[in-house]
Amino acid sequence: MHAAKKAMLDRRLLLAGVGAAGLLAALRWLAGSEVEAAGAFEIQKSDSEWRASLSKAQYDVLRLHHTETPGSSPLNKEKRKGTFACAGCDLPLFASETKYESGTGWPSFYAPLPDAIATSTDRLLFFPRTEVHCRRCGGHLGHVFEDGPPPTGLRYCMNGVALKFVPDAPA
Numbered sequence: 023m024h025a026a027k028k029a030m031l032d033r034r035l036l037l038a039g040v041g042a043a044g045l046l047a048a049l050r051w052l053a054g055s056e057v058e059a060a061g062a063f064e065i066q067k068s069d070s071e072w073r074a075s076l077s078k079a080q081y082d083v084l085r086l087h088h089t090e091t092p093g094s095s096p097l098n099k100e101k102r103k104g105t106f107a108c109a110g111c112d113l114p115l116f117a118s119e120t121k122y123e124s125g126t127g128w129p130s131f132y133a134p135l136p137d138a139i140a141t142s143t144d145r146l147l148f149f150p151r152t153e154v155h156c157r158r159c160g161g162h163l164g165h166v167f168e169d170g171p172p173p174t175g176l177r178y179c180m181n182g183v184a185l186k187f188v189p190d191a192p193a
């Protein structure tokens with residue numbers, strides 16, 4: 023399935039405000055179609071190009087799916103109005119209005135911007151998780167869980183190092 027179709031479905035689910043059970047079923051259904059092959063992303067770079075364009079910490083998370091130490095990101099405390107963009111390709115991913123304090127030590131959001139992210143199933147742990155990546159460069163951002171606040175009930179648990187904060191220009 024194409025990323026655009028997935029994103030559309032994600033949006034429909036959010037708009038419909040489906041319950042956790044419906045969402046879980048949808049996520050399971052999505053899991054049936056694994057993430058596109060690496061070649062399918064709009065922005066493609068070789069491994070050495072990514073290494074050259076990212077810091078070691080960014081590379082480890084975005085390209086190797088590592089998880090930053092909780093509480094380590096300065097973005098945990100970022101409270102200004104603005105946009106959180108992909109550290110890999112600058113695509114705007116989350117608006118500050120959807121950020122909330124989850125108490126996890128990772129920057130958390132209840133909804134992404136439209137057409138910003140895509141998901142796949144991550145089986146690194148003994149239970150499958152829904153991995154969240156940038157739909158444009160494929161960079162790993164974090165995971166999404168179903169214990170978030172209204173209106174979506176979702177918790178986008180992001181690695182701060184995978185994001186860049188761009189404050190709104192002062193009015």
Ligand SMILES: [Zn+2]
Nearest residue numbers: 108111156159
């Ligand atoms: Zn990106």
